[in-house]
Amino acid sequence: MKVIVLSVLVVLFAPVLQVAVVNALPLPGDGPDIVLACVVALAPLLRPGAAALLGFAAGLAADIAPPADHTIGRLALVVCLAGWVCARAAADGTAGRRVGVAAAAALGATLAGGALAVLLDGTPWGTALAPGALAWTTGLAALLAAAPTVLRRRRRFGRVPRSRDSYPRGRRIA
């Protein structure tokens, strides 16, 4: 339930946060892609089909949210695939695997999105694949994917102090 609420929030507010706050910050490079990072971090908590749907909705939202002026469907395609891949690859993994998959998916999706931008909208390669944007997006995706684990660990820590066994390690492949 919490995940569904989070998904709706991502679809509604991630594009706004992106254009109104993140792109206005004077970050070196282009700044992270908030929509992609959020989807990739949320996907392991969902079933693959639902993750793909979340990716599609969030990507389409980013495609049509006002200042955007590129081919509609470009981000929907890329983010949908990223969400699906993430959900399939990281659902049963450890926290470390989840972070790794999220980072890899974010990197791959940014590259694929850049290539699509060049092909469909004639964006020059330099802006489509800005190294700054790649690094920021990958980093943020990894951070967000690690966030649930870190938060849970801290909560667990408070309840059972000094108990080293209570670290949630995620489910190991038995």
Next chain:
Amino acid sequence: MRAAGRRVPALLVLVSAALIVADTVTPLEPLRAFGSAVYGGLQDAASAGVRWASGERRLEELERENARLRAELLAARGTTPSPARADGYQVVSAHVIGFGRDGTVTIDTGSDRGVTRDMTVFDGNGLVGRILRAGPGTATVQLATASGASIGARLGESREVGLVTGVPERGLLRLSLLNPSAEVKPGDRVVTLGSRNMRPYVPDVPIGTVIAVEPAPDALTRTALVRPFARFTALDLVTVVLGPLPATVGPADETAAGASKSASRKTSKDASTDEKGVADKSARTAAKGSPEKAGSAGTAGNAESGEKAGSTKKAEKAEKAASAEKEKKTASAGNAEKAEKAGSAQSTQKAENAEKSGETR
């Protein structure tokens, strides 16, 4: 369960691909309008909340007055004949509330205050761009540095005519002068040429200064790098030119608006008529100043028209495509070359016109 787990993503991928194809074939404007209604409202609310929190009502009034004065100054500075030369423009001020990745920004003023597509947007420093599309409460502005933008321009001192396109990676602009023998040096000011009916660009808005002259690759145009006056990464308050003041134009206003609507579709025709006016003017100045210059322009025009007569049609087509609604899609990678081609064809036209008007005098 397994099957459903694969069917949903496959279906969504197909839908995305269908959207891409549909948007490439015919732009999905209803979907964009929906997006700007929903997300434009959210952006507007967010920025309005921030501004309300910092209590800027009085500031906003001052900003509005400032925008009006700036527009009057701009109009007073104008030297090109235009319907609103002495009477200023009707303007509306706006805040930039969102920065896009496609060389676009959102402003918090939309069709409810009379903003429609193809209106000039500038700020205290210089030209910002033009309105790409307007939603109910917000509008999207295409920056001058966007990869699809091309702006008619002229050099401030010599009044030479050219075309400004974006160099998006470096945040600079490239000026292609139509006259290959035009003198241009670092430090020259570049201003807008102005379009007919002042859409999409009003005349004599400062664009930037020339910082470097590029070595000519083909000697048909002369190109230079221009640093824009506007700081595109730190835009805040901008001014949108709605049109000439209604009081001075009166009943003609409606017909002008209608004409501009139909004219914006046939921009290439506009451009050529624009060129004619400009050429007349330049011929006049040339005749006043140095007769040799007019003569040389005439001969250059002859030689060029002989050489490039075939490519004129092609270039016109390219220009039309470039100024069409979805310019980026058609004029993608070869944008620069196309623009240059268009430039050479225009210079031919211009020289021819100059010659003609010289003869009639």
